[in-house]
Amino acid sequence: MKSAYITKHGDLDDITVGQLDDPEISHDEILVRGKFAALNHLDSFVVKGWKGLDLTFPHVLGSDGSGIVLQTGEAVSTIQEGDCILANPGLSCMKCYQCLSGTQNLCSDFSIIGEHANGTFSTVFKIPEVNALKVPRTFPLDMAAAAPLTFLTAWRMLTNRAKVKQGQTVFIHGAGGGVATAAIQIAKAHGATVIVTTSTPAKMEMARKLGADHVLNYKTNQVYDKEVYIKITKKKGVDIVIDSVGSPTFSKSLRLLRKDGILVTCGATAGQEATIDIRQIFWKQVRVLGSTMANQAEFRDAMNFILEGRGTPVISKVFSLDDIVDAERYLLSEDSFGKVLIQIS
Numbered sequence: 001m002k003s004a005y006i007t008k009h010g011d012l013d014d015i016t017v018g019q020l021d022d023p024e025i026s027h028d029e030i031l032v033r034g035k036f037a038a039l040n041h042l043d044s045f046v047v048k049g050w051k052g053l054d055l056t057f058p059h060v061l062g063s064d065g066s067g068i069v070l071q072t073g074e075a076v077s078t079i080q081e082g083d084c085i086l087a088n089p090g091l092s093c094m095k096c097y098q099c100l101s102g103t104q105n106l107c108s109d110f111s112i113i114g115e116h117a118n119g120t121f122s123t124v125f126k127i128p129e130v131n132a133l134k135v136p137r138t139f140p141l142d143m144a145a146a147a148p149l150t151f152l153t154a155w156r157m158l159t160n161r162a163k164v165k166q167g168q169t170v171f172i173h174g175a176g177g178g179v180a181t182a183a184i185q186i187a188k189a190h191g192a193t194v195i196v197t198t199s200t201p202a203k204m205e206m207a208r209k210l211g212a213d214h215v216l217n218y219k220t221n222q223v224y225d226k227e228v229y230i231k232i233t234k235k236k237g238v239d240i241v242i243d244s245v246g247s248p249t250f251s252k253s254l255r256l257l258r259k260d261g262i263l264v265t266c267g268a269t270a271g272q273e274a275t276i277d278i279r280q281i282f283w284k285q286v287r288v289l290g291s292t293m294a295n296q297a298e299f300r301d302a303m304n305f306i307l308e309g310r311g312t313p314v315i316s317k318v319f320s321l322d323d324i325v326d327a328e329r330y331l332l333s334e335d336s337f338g339k340v341l342i343q344i345s
């Protein structure tokens with residue numbers, strides 16, 4: 001198989017595109033011919049590595065993917081050769097108390113395809129049967145690959161963690177990010193008013209087209225939080241803030257909240273440390289909630305949102321597998337809005 005992989009931790013130039021042996025599947029896994037894969041910030045974090053990330057090299061990158069089933073293990077009963085599928089990137093043991101309770105993303109063995117296990121940037125990849133979701137033949141496989149990680153993440157943040165309701169106000173940082181483009185659509189579908197920030201006039205226009213009600217440019221308006229608080233919410237504050245940015249936004253996120261509001265964080269793509277004013281938490285009695293990936297039910301609910309046409313993954317640009325390093329750089333640039341894809345075959 002042809003794959004994008006690393007043989008050591010380093011920077012993006014350490015990604016190799018070349019031939020590796022096809023994986024062998026066990027009784028409960030399926031082998032997939034990759035059609036499209038999608039990039040995530042996680043890819044470059046894995047390339048860099050972190051304390052405790054203990055990989056077996058060569059390690060194939062990529063957490064999102066779609067394709068056609070080539071082979072099924074003998075215990076597989078719900079998926080057949082030739083089926084079109086998309087992959088749930090969240091792996092868990094499916095045997096422990098948390099997994100059997102339906103909270104697979106709280107499993108002590110929880111990991112992500114492309115992070116601890118070999119990934120989807122490959123002409124062939126394997127996943128457990130329970131991680132495959134059949135896609136109708138009429139559904140485009142580029143959309144199928146663009147959807148999983150960001151939509152399941154945004155779905156859990158808004159529905160399980162923040163419990164978004166009709167009429168609430170949701171503030172989302174960085175409208176061009178994958179989770180943000182998903183969160184805008186999910187919040188709108190639940191009847192919320194959506195306020196976003198982004199960095200260029202072109203991206204502001206794209207955010208409006210996705211359904212954002214109020215769009216602010218954080219580059220030209222560094223006191224956007226005051227504008228939201230005073231002008232848009234009339235000194236009430238927003239009900240929910242979705243933050244995947246981290247250091248530059250976290251304290252503003254707390255300031256933006258109304259009393260008893262909810263901040264949900266799912267990542268720190270721009271930095272992990274923040275200074276916060278603790279008074280913003282106790283005086284306003286806000287809730288700060290973490291969220292990572294989603295359980296199997298939330299994954300299926302989020303994918304049905306896409307497959308039924310209630311939401312659409314935004315595709316920024318499609319690269320070939322040979323151009324994976326350029327694709328990763330493009331994702332980190334300010335040019336991308338939505339998902340960056342790899343056309344595998």
Ligand SMILES: [Zn+2]
Binds near residue numbers: 093
């Ligand atoms: Zn488990």
